[in-house]
Amino acid sequence: MTISYNWLCDYLPVRPTPEELSVILTRIGLEVESLEKIETVxxxxxxxxxxxxxxxxxxxxxxxxxxxxxxxxxxxxxxxxxxxxxxxxxxxxxxxxxxxxxxxxxxxxxxxxxxxxxxxxxxxxxxxxxxxxxxxxxxxxxxxxxxxxxxxxxxxxFNISEDYVYEIGLTPNRMDAMSHLGVARDVCAYLNNENNNQAYSAKIPAIPALPKAAISLPISVSIVNTVANPRYAGLSITGVKTGPSPDWLKNRLQAIGVRPISNIVDITNFVLHETGQPLHAFDATAIKGGRIVVKNLPQGTPFITLDDKERKLDAADLMITNGEGEPMAIAGVFGGAHSGVQATTTSIFLESACFAPASIRPTSFRHGLRTDAATRFEKGVDISQVPYALQRAAALICELAGGQIASDMVDIYPAPKPKTQVTVTYAYIHRLSGKAYPVTKIHNILVSLGFDILAQTAESLTVAVPYSKPDISLPADIVEEVMRIDGLDNIEIPAFISIAPSLSAQPDKERIKEKIAEYLAASGFHEIFTNSITNSKYYPEELQNSLVRMLNSLSADLDVMRPSMLETGLESVAHNLNRKNEDLLFFEFGKTYGLANNGYTEHDHLSLYLSGHKTQEHWQHKPELVDFYFLKGFVINIFTQLGIKGLEWEEAPQDSLAQAYTLKVRKNPLAVLGAVTASKLKRFDIKQAVWFADIDWQLVLQLVGQHTDKYFTEIPKFPAVRRDLALVLDKQVKFAAVAQAAASIKSPLLQQMNLFDVFESEKLGTNKKSYAVSFTFQDVQKTLTDKEIDNVMDKLVKTFTAQLQAEIRK
Structure with a gap:
């Protein structure tokens, strides 16, 4: 939000220096991000x-x-x-x-x-x-x-003027400060609080008697959609002479970055930035039938806007039409090419209205029209100010463009809006703010801001919220108003803070997430954050009907919510590879989205993306490319960190992954990992291998939650014993089958087994291979004897022979 110092001071009863005003604005929550001196020359x-x-x-x-x-x-x-x-x-x-x-x-x-x-x-x-x-x-x-x-x-x-321009970082709820008068009201409330009085109030420009035209030009108004347009006011002005604006008006607009166009357009922009109320001027000759109708038009209706572009209207777009049903403007967003003020215009109809935010925002985004008017309507405007802004602009048009009022003011307001009422206790204000404000100070601040005190007791007060503050509806909002006007820096920091310990739900999702993120970062990974909105063209035809599509997409390339983490991650991989960053270890916590019978679903994931070399090139060793086992190691370590056991491996071909495996726990898929297929890489113009792992983070949290107790044991006092076996097996037998067979004997002495060599040779036989496996045995109660170990080894050999048809190499 841009504010002009000279313009703002027009409404202030005193004139602080630019630096003093900057401090005041920041203290009352209108943070000044920059202060710049400007000159007309x-x-x-x-x-x-x-x-x-x-x-x-x-x-x-x-x-x-x-x-x-x-x-x-x-x-x-x-x-x-x-x-x-x-x-x-x-x-x-x-x-x-x-x-x-x-x-x-x-x-x-x-x-x-x-x-x-x-x-x-x-x-x-x-x-x-x-x-x-x-x-x-x-x-x-x-x-x-x-x-x-x-x-x-x-x-x-040459009447050269200087000004100072403030860039204010407004929070989204502060529509009341999106105008010079709105900021002036806040400054006056601050001054009243500083001086403990009600002496200061914003100087609202008076409306003079307006000249009447000899011939009237009445234009009637009807509102079909009163939900989207709760109030509409307007009047006709004739005898207008369109031309350049006077220097003072040009200077005001140029100071805040608005380009002067003509006196009529400049006046509507001036009143917009003065009051916060958008206005629009129609050429009266374009209003066929002498009638304005506010309504929705059929889907696909063509309409040429002020920028000479034809747009196809949506059935939800609220339109200003003439008596013959022809569209003249997209209500609250943008005017039409054939109904706006021209250089030859002599009669206008001036519009001041209130349009519902729920109508304006989708229309503005749907057509890509982010105008000043739309920005204000989508946050909510002061509905009570509609007639004043209209009369203020009409007075300026009469003064600067020679206009004369040619009709009575039309003000259609079928359902007057009551003021929001809020009751708040002084104890609540004290508890939430941390400061015991005197009751008189609270009243003084609220009245200065335009609140009406409806009722008060020794414990509480009830206020009516001004229409200029549509965001205020809760007691906490009242506390915020008191705190910011009195100054957040006036709240004393206590010498000590008392808190009551509380038990949080287990497991703590954020702590678990942070733990894994720290592990991956310490292992050389970089965390990425990709857009959940992606391109539907990434996905095959058979998936198109199951995608969650955006109702108001800003771009043809961003039209669906992602059903998979892979594609958005590959965008980031491609971005880095195109900039010669070729050794990549990425991880991302994110969500995917889908359709369900009763609506939409979202699912949490942890994804890993690996590409390039494991380590940088070095004179002591050659660089090695990342591979499946490198990826697998990180996935296993993640589950080890979280205490998840009983992992089962299963080959599972995937459309987008080659050499793909699914990792399961009690038959539930926990992770999928493999190499991204060449066709998928080609889609992103990636020319080197990428390894991908997708972990079901929601299931991870469930599994961790089932094992929240931690058990600790002392280091065993008795030595461990290692025995080795060389098993000759068919080539199709995976080591996972060997591990499963060994676990089936259920020996408490067998603590660990490890594959330390794989040997293949024609000497072993056709389609054969040899696994060299080590077995570690230990008893925490005593030293193991050879006989006890031999008994377990005999069981292992028999099991391998029976289940896997293994031969023992001597």
Missing amino acids: KGSLEGLVIGEVLTTAQHPNADKLKLTTVNIGGPAPLQIVCGAPNVAPGQKVVVATIGTTIYPIEGEPMTMKKAKIRGEESQGMLCAEDEIGLGAGHAGILVLAPSLIPGTPAREV
């Missing part, structure tokens, strides 16, 4: 004066130069060399004296110095308008009115 013509050319003579050493003497009101005239073809005695001109810096329209600033030009002394410069930033003219020096007095500062002649 760069340099403000500082040092430039009005001079009178006394004499001119030909330069003795240059055909195109002249020697002039110029009176600038000093004790003696100045000699100035001038090359302008139009310089002549008796002219009043702008003179840049020695030491003055000028700021041309183009080029760098230049400081005047005493100089000799072709051998003749020059004590300054006679200026053209482009040389001092006043315009683009460079045909000759700027010749002024003969009545001007030499020595007069040029800034006084």
Whole structure:
């Protein structure tokens, strides 16, 4: 939000300095992000004066130069060399004296110095308008009115003004501060609180008697959709002369970054930023049938907007139409190309209305029209201010454009809105704010902000909320108003804080998430955050009907909620690879979305994306590419960190993954991992292998929640014993089958088994391989004997032989 210092001070009863005002605004919750001095002309013509050319003579050493003497009101005239073809005695001109810096329209600033030009002394410069930033003219020096007095500062002649502009970081709920009058009300409330009185109030511009036209131009109004348009006001103005705005109005708008267009349009923009109420002016000749109807039009109705683009209307778009049903404007968002004010316009219909935020916001996003009017309507405007803003703009149009009022004001307000009432106790204010405010201070602040005190007791008060604050509905909102006007920095920090310990639900989801994130970050991973909204073109035709589609997509490439974590992660991988960041370890916590019988579903995931090399290139070893086992190690470590056991591996082909495995716990799929297929990588223009793991984070949290108790045991006192076996098996047998067979003997002595070698050779037999497996045995109560170990080893051999048809290599 941009606020002009000069403009704001028009409504304040006192004029603090720009720096003082900056401090006040920040204290009352309108955080000033920047304060910048601006000038209508760069340099403000500082040092430039009005001079009178006394004499001119030909330069003795240059055909195109002249020697002039110029009176600038000093004790003696100045000699100035001038090359302008139009310089002549008796002219009043702008003179840049020695030491003055000028700021041309183009080029760098230049400081005047005493100089000799072709051998003749020059004590300054006679200026053209482009040389001092006043315009683009460079045909000759700027010749002024003969009545001007030499020595007069040029800034006084050209009415140069300075201003200060505040960039305020508004929170989304503060629509009441989206205008200069709204900010002025807050500043006055602060001043009243500082002085403990009700002496200050914003100076609301009065509405003068308006001139009446000899011939009336009545235009009737009817509202079909009163839900989307609870109030509509308007009046006709004739005799309008469209043209440029006066300088003061241009300066006000330019200060806040609004480009002046014409007096009528500028006045509606001025009143918008003054009051916060959007307005729109229609050319009265476009209102066929002398009637305005506010309604919705059929789906797909074409409409050409002010930017000369044809848009297809949605059935939910609220429209302003004429008596023949033709659309003239998208209500509260954008005007039409054929109904707006033109250079030839002489009669207008001025609109001031209140449109429902729930109607404006979808329409604004649907058509990509983020206008100042839409921004205010979608947050909610002061419905009580609709007639005042209309009359204020009408008065300015009559004053600046020669208009005359040609109709009575139409004000359609079928269901007047009651003020919101809120009851709050003083004890609640004390408890929530941490400060015991005097009752008189609370009343003073609320009244200064426009609240009405409806009832009060020794314990509480009931207030009616002003229409300008539609966000206030709860007692906490009242506390916030009191705190910010009194100043958050006025709340004392206590010497100690008393808190009652509380038990949180187990498991603590955030702590678990943080634990795994820290583990992955410590292992070299980088966390990424990708957009949950993605491109439907990433997914095959058979999935299109199951996608969650955006109702108001901002882009054709962002039209669905992602059903999978893979594609958005690959976007990030491709982005990095395209910038030569080729060794990637990424992880992401995110959600996927789908359709269900009763609506929509969302699911939590943890995804890993690996590509490139495990380690950087080094002279001591060659770099190795990441592979399935590298990925598998991280997945297993995650579950080990969380105490999840009983993992089962199963080959599970996937459309997007090759060498894909599903990791299950008690038959429930817990994770899927594998290599992204070449066709999927090609879709993202990725030319190196990418490994992907998708972990069902919701199931992880459920499993952790079932094992919240932690058990600790002392380190065993008795030694462990290792035995090795070499098993000859069919090539199709996975090590997981060996581990499962070993677990089936259920020996408490078998603590660990490990595959430490795989050997394949024709000597073993056709389609055979050898697993070298180590077994670790231990008893926590005593030292194991060879006999006890041999008994378990015999059971293992028999089991391997029976279940896996294994042969024991000697």
